[in-house]
Amino acid sequence: MKKLLLPLMVLATMFACTSPEKKADAVASDDPRTGTFSSKDAKSQKVKELIEAYMKNDSSKIYEYYVDTVKIYDQMANRQENGKTIPNPGGRTGFAANERMNHDYFTNINIPTDLITTFEFKDGRVHTGLWGLWTGKGKFSNKDISCPLHLIFVWEGDKVVQEYRYFDPTALMEEVAASKTK
Template sequence: MKKILFLSVLAVLVFSSCQQGPVRYTQDSPEIDIVKQLISNYNNKTFDTSMYADTSKTFYNVSENPMSASEAMDYHKQTDANYSSRSFQNENSEYEMVVTDDGETWVNCWLGWKGTLAANNKEIDIPVHLTYQFVDGKIVREYGYWDPSEVVMELQKIEMEAKKAEEEMEPME
């Protein structure tokens, strides 16, 4: 009888030690699928905010003054004027979902972005990190980090060249 009791307790201990807790890290989740759809929408210039909570906040290279989801879509539409083409590249893209110690669900992604400036056909490649916080299947926070220096410098150069050409065209007094 003692052996049966001992084996029963041992079996319970072994069984309970094999039980896994909730998934805290994965590369396959519904939230990752939502982010991949969001990236696809960006590439297709489909400016859909249905993946965002009404109160979501988006931070692109800033820590204050977030944008709403619709303001973020307007931001993309406005910057599109600078490019003849632009998209996130599929190769070498990485996605992960983590659940923090505080129970927050985040999806991180590392992507390559490529754009061609409309004014001079210069191609620019930029590594981008995006991270999204989810609550009840909706994005409540979005953070985007990239180095815009090359784009800014090229746009300034284009502007200076246009201004110089304009000044050369003005009649002499």
């Protein structure tokens, strides 16, 4: 009997290893929000280049990677209609000017670029996300500032058509106020 037990266990193990794997959640295959993600793809690299250029007060990558009519959604202006945020006006040119303006108020701007990931959804949408901590030093207040930051870049082809920016603008508003007292 002991001689039969060992071969049966080996046979059962071999059968288990050769059986096809079954998906635990068949519903996930129908979910349009599924897809793949990568941090080493071309779009993640472009976002890294955008952020590195921003830190150097260089807006050339904005003109290279954004469409003219890019829509920027953030909480900087209280721009809501019918319960939805509408984009800030100005397109790519206005956005580039806004990004350069940050350097009028802050020095030593830094955003880590190690948490950038591109999501390619099953339904064809492509978004790149960045999570980090924006840091800088106020030119007027002389305060060191840090602010959690989350950016989402929405792509069509090789161009950004929308960007969603999530951060607390309090420090920026305080620095603008400090600049007016000097």
